Amino acid sequence: xxxxxxxxxTIVLRPQDCSEKMKEKFVQLVAAGGEAEEHxxxxxxxxxEVLIFTGFGxxxxxxxxxxxxxxxxxxxxxxxxxxxxxxxxxxxESCWLSVSExxxxxxxxxxxxxxxxxxxxDRPYHTIRRVANKSVADLSKEQEYVHVGKDFFSPISKHxxxxxxxxxxxxxxxxxxxxxx
Amino acid sequence: xxxxxxDVKTILRRPIDCAPxxxxxxxxxxxxxxxxxxxxxxxxxxxxxxxxxAVLEKQIIGVxxxxxxxxxxxxxxxxxxGVPEMxxxxxxxxxxxCVKPEYxxxxxxxxxxxxxxxxxxxxxxxxxxxxxxxxVSDPVKNMGYSQAGIDFYADTSDxxxxxxxxxxxxxxxxxxxxxxx
Numbered sequence: 001x002x003x004x005x006x007x008x009x010t011i012v013l014r015p016q017d018c019s020e021k022m023k024e025k026f027v028q029l030v031a032a033g034g035e036a037e038e039h040x041x042x043x044x045x046x047x048x049e050v051l052i053f054t055g056f057g058x059x060x061x062x063x064x065x066x067x068x069x070x071x072x073x074x075x076x077x078x079x080x081x082x083x084x085x086x087x088x089x090x091x092x093e094s095c096w097l098s099v100s101e102x103x104x105x106x107x108x109x110x111x112x113x114x115x116x117x118x119x120x121x122d123r124p125y126h127t128i129r130r131v132a133n134k135s136v137a138d139l140s141k142e143q144e145y146v147h148v149g150k151d152f153f154s155p156i157s158k159h160x161x162x163x164x165x166x167x168x169x170x171x172x173x174x175x176x177x178x179x180x181x
Numbered sequence: 182x183x184x185x186x187x188d189v190k191t192i193l194r195r196p197i198d199c200a201p202x203x204x205x206x207x208x209x210x211x212x213x214x215x216x217x218x219x220x221x222x223x224x225x226x227x228x229x230x231x232x233x234x235a236v237l238e239k240q241i242i243g244v245x246x247x248x249x250x251x252x253x254x255x256x257x258x259x260x261x262x263g264v265p266e267m268x269x270x271x272x273x274x275x276x277x278x279c280v281k282p283e284y285x286x287x288x289x290x291x292x293x294x295x296x297x298x299x300x301x302x303x304x305x306x307x308x309x310x311x312x313x314x315x316x317v318s319d320p321v322k323n324m325g326y327s328q329a330g331i332d333f334y335a336d337t338s339d340x341x342x343x344x345x346x347x348x349x350x351x352x353x354x355x356x357x358x359x360x361x362x
Binding site: 014015016017044046047068069070071072090121122123124167176177178179180181 | 195196197198224225227228249250251252253271302303304305348357358359360361362
């Protein structure tokens with residue numbers, strides 16, 4: 001298969017639909033990215049809503065995930081950012097994005113992200129980024145996000161963090177839920 | 182003696198919000214029913230959409246679950262029932278319902294069912310039961326479920342099975358999605 005951006009393919013799978021080999025590749029790629037500890041990824045992977053794989057043919061070169069984190073963790077993030085009223089228990093976390101070093105800058109991330117946005121639709125979601133990681137903390141590159149409150153330190157990381165959210169109401173509306181239509 | 186049934190409450194918890202002890206409690210109660218291998222539970226519980234716990238006087242007396250099953254297995258069920266066109270990848274499977282024997286008849290089943298119905302609202306759901314299990318088949322048909330296709334045998338069970346559905350279109354409509362509203 002030619003390694004051309006035109007031949008990239010992204011699939012979105014629930015963990016229960018992934019083979020053990022795919023899940024292992026996922027963990028290895030995320031660990032190689034250096035932003036998440038391998039044991040944490042292994043622990044949380046079964047709880048993720050979907051895993052997103054980008055590759056050429058059977059070769060996976062980029063991954064991402066959508067996770068519904070613990071409710072108290074979501075509350076913690078929005079409290080740390082100074083906007084607790086925006087905390088939404090339905091918000092899914094976009095996380096574990098990683099692209100093989102050899103394929104960075106070739107549109108893999110964009111391909112993966114586009115499939116992620118299609119999947120999410122109008123559902124609220126959020127992500128946290130290290131402020132010092134300029135390449136991913138730059139809001140102008142992902143205009144769907146708003147910067148929530150202010151950057152903060154939290155016990156979950158030794159780094160200063162930035163919380164970004166999309167499709168969140170300014171104040172959580174408890175009458176809203178996931179509906180099939 | 183009063184004929185009034187005790188006040189059974191059902192609480193909903195996503196697996197990721199459950200303490201390990203609570204998850205183990207869930208598994209232990211399902212195992213009492215003797216219908217599900219422990220390995221399936223250990224693998225499947227973390228990826229459940231929602232767990233239901235029927236509680237009476239601070240005791241968990243019954244449990245149930247909503248989950249997205251493995252997609253291949255899910256399709257297989259609708260094919261076996263002779264209605265492949267009804268297969269809906271967004272349909273949640275209602276499963277792993279079990280009430281502790283000493284608490285049967287106190288209202289746990291109906292409490293769980295009510296909580297499940299409120300949670301799913303118009304979302305498509307399905308469930309599988311043994312075709313000869315009249316204790317289940319008659320009540321659920323009064324609660325909005327209807328049989329999909331015909332009774333069938335599948336590789337996963339020695340018993341003849343019945344597939345029941347709720348809020349399923351006769352033919353899956355791919356334009357419908359989960360929306361947050």
